[in-house]
Amino acid sequence: TKISGIELRRIAMPLVAPFRTSFGVETSRDVLLVRVVTPDGEGWAECAAMSEPRYCSEYVDGAQDVLRRFLIPALPKDGVDAAAVGRALEPFTGHRMAKSALESAVLDARLRSTGESFGSYLGASRDRVPCGVSVGIMDSVPELLDAVERYVAEGYVRIKLKIEPGWDVEPVRAVRERFGDALLLQVDANAAYTLVDAQHLAELDEFGLLLIEQPLANDDLVQHAQLARLLRTPVCLDESIESAAHAAAAISLGACSIINVKPARVGGYLEARRIHDVARAHGVPVWCGGMLETGIGRAANIALAALPGFTLPGDTSGSHRYFATDITEPFVLADGHLTVPTGPGLGTEPLPDVLDAVTTSKEWISL
Ligand code: OSB
Ligand code: MG
Numbered sequence: 533t534k535i536s537g538i539e540l541r542r543i544a545m546p547l548v549a550p551f552r553t554s555f556g557v558e559t560s561r562d563v564l565l566v567r568v569v570t571p572d573g574e575g576w577a578e579c580a581a582m583s584e585p586r587y588c589s590e591y592v593d594g595a596q597d598v599l600r601r602f603l604i605p606a607l608p609k610d611g612v613d614a615a616a617v618g619r620a621l622e623p624f625t626g627h628r629m630a631k632s633a634l635e636s637a638v639l640d641a642r643l644r645s646t647g648e649s650f651g652s653y654l655g656a657s658r659d660r661v662p663c664g665v666s667v668g669i670m671d672s673v674p675e676l677l678d679a680v681e682r683y684v685a686e687g688y689v690r691i692k693l694k695i696e697p698g699w700d701v702e703p704v705r706a707v708r709e710r711f712g713d714a715l716l717l718q719v720d721a722n723a724a725y726t727l728v729d730a731q732h733l734a735e736l737d738e739f740g741l742l743l744i745e746q747p748l749a750n751d752d753l754v755q756h757a758q759l760a761r762l763l764r765t766p767v768c769l770d771e772s773i774e775s776a777a778h779a780a781a782a783i784s785l786g787a788c789s790i791i792n793v794k795p796a797r798v799g800g801y802l803e804a805r806r807i808h809d810v811a812r813a814h815g816v817p818v819w820c821g822g823m824l825e826t827g828i829g830r831a832a833n834i835a836l837a838a839l840p841g842f843t844l845p846g847d848t849s850g851s852h853r854y855f856a857t858d859i860t861e862p863f864v865l866a867d868g869h870l871t872v873p874t875g876p877g878l879g880t881e882p883l884p885d886v887l888d889a890v891t892t893s894k895e896w897i898s899l
Contacts, residue, residue, distance in 0.1 A: 575641025827860025
């Protein structure tokens with residue numbers, strides 16, 4: 533596929549409700565979309581970088597800058613496939629979310645031209661995936677219970693509670709008491725604790741959680757291994773795993789027994805699949821995380837979540853959990869599941885009128 537040019541488009545997507553984590557509050561997503569244009573058609577992707585470098589070091593203005601300045605100019609001139617994109621970007625360190633968006637847009641363009649879906653290309657083994665939902669930190673326990681009640685009523689098969697010091701044992705106990713032991717329940721600390729909190733975190737052991745996600749700092753693999761030996765709750769890593777090599781290291785250290793795979797965090801869907809393969813070979817379950825994506829990022833994540841090693845429900849919620857109006861046809865939960873798209877490429881694309889209404893800027897880069 534020869535690329536004629538690439539559009540970098542920014543859109544403003546208000547969230548239906550503020551989303552609070554241990555690292556900050558999100559009320560609106562400022563999303564960078566990448567559109568690759570070729571003589572045979574186009575390909576779309578979404579960059580997961582957030583407005584501020586809190587979840588990780590990337591942020592959306594920085595991602596646009598590195599794409600424009602370094603990554604897009606480094607693409608092979610003669611024509612590219614997705615694997616070639618990864619190789620061409622290899623000399624640049626970090627910036628995985630920016631790289632992931634570029635690789636995904638090229639992959640979408642390529643798959644659309646050959647008529648194959650993301651799911652088929654990646655090796656999906658199911659036609660629908662069970663969905664969980666990530667529930668933010670709230671001002672009070674009653675407010676949390678109301679939110680969880682609504683999600684359970686909508687059919688979500690697993691609830692993830694965001695936690696931080698001062699909002700952990702009490703909300704988890706309240707949700708367990710109200711919804712019972714059968715509810716699949718897990719927590720995500722987004723790196724808010726240190727090893728000194730081990731005894732406190734062990735108080736969560738009695739609630740039969742599926743896992744505790746990223747309790748300690750991003751670069752604390754060894755300390756996660758120490759913590760894992762002190763807890764009965766399985767430790768899952770998110771922020772710490774930026775590549776298949778990190779995944780292999782974390783597994784062999786005993787730093788985690790479950791991995792949250794976010795393609796954006798690890799540089800793309802090809803690296804995400806390699807993590808799936810490494811984890812599966814070690815009997816380590818993986819599940820698909822999320823970054824409050826629009827329908828563009830969501831379509832690809834659902835395809836990935838259909839791979840055989842994704843044995844736990846993901847943070848792949850329906851479009852309306854995030855946005856009143858998505859830029860694609862919305863993904864709607866049916867019986868707690870989302871259907872894996874089967875059309876060429878992502879199997880969905882932005883609705884032109886909606887897209888134009890939310891667009892805040894456009895930049896065209898010729899190749
Ligand atoms: O840690 O998994 C996380 C959202 C933004 C940044 C980090 C995280 C999250 C979520 C929500 O938990 C996942 C989603 O529903 O997209
Ligand atoms: Mg997380």
